[in-house]
Amino acid sequence: MKKRICFGMLFLLLLLSGCSLKSEMKDGFYTAEMSDYSHGWREYLCILVKNDKIVYAEFNAKDPSGYIKAWDNSYMRNMLTYGGSTYPNEYTRAYVAQLVEAQDPEGVDAVTGATSSGGNFAKLSAAVVEQALKGDSTTVIVESFPETE
Numbered sequence: 001m002k003k004r005i006c007f008g009m010l011f012l013l014l015l016l017s018g019c020s021l022k023s024e025m026k027d028g029f030y031t032a033e034m035s036d037y038s039h040g041w042r043e044y045l046c047i048l049v050k051n052d053k054i055v056y057a058e059f060n061a062k063d064p065s066g067y068i069k070a071w072d073n074s075y076m077r078n079m080l081t082y083g084g085s086t087y088p089n090e091y092t093r094a095y096v097a098q099l100v101e102a103q104d105p106e107g108v109d110a111v112t113g114a115t116s117s118g119g120n121f122a123k124l125s126a127a128v129v130e131q132a133l134k135g136d137s138t139t140v141i142v143e144s145f146p147e148t149e
Contacts, residue, residue: 024052026135032127034120036144041069043117045124047099049132054103057096059121061088086113095121105129120144 026049033044041061048056061069069075070089079087086094091114098108105125110118120142127140 023133025049025054025129025132027051028132028135028137030128030131030137030140032124032131032140032142034124034144035141037064038116038144040064043120043124045096045121045128047125047128047132054100054129054132057099059092059096059124061117086111088117091117099125 029046029048031044031046034042036042040063042063043059043061045057045059047054047058063069070092072088076087076089091111094111095108095114095118099105102108105122108118108121108125123142127142131137131140
């Protein structure tokens, strides 16, 4: 009986003192990238965590030379010409804005016209948040699904 009372009081003290049983993300930069290139691009996500909050995120893709997909204006024009509803510079910003606002990868909705990148973003964001919870700043490689064409 005394043990239950002590345990109850200890639990109550933890709650009142503001201690949380939830894990917190550690301050720092965390990066994840896909394991393979898709159509010549490898997607990546980098976040900055401060005080258990994602304060900055960059989601994009790069080619083997390091050129960033969102900078490719001819690619953007090509997507829009052939009926695309979005392009990399637009959907990458939409995904990161949702992540920073929601603070949770589960709170990010797919962007129409960028569902493949959305699936990769979901995997990448889960990986970087996991790294942030551990405080492990090594780059995580996320397994890509084989391309079907």
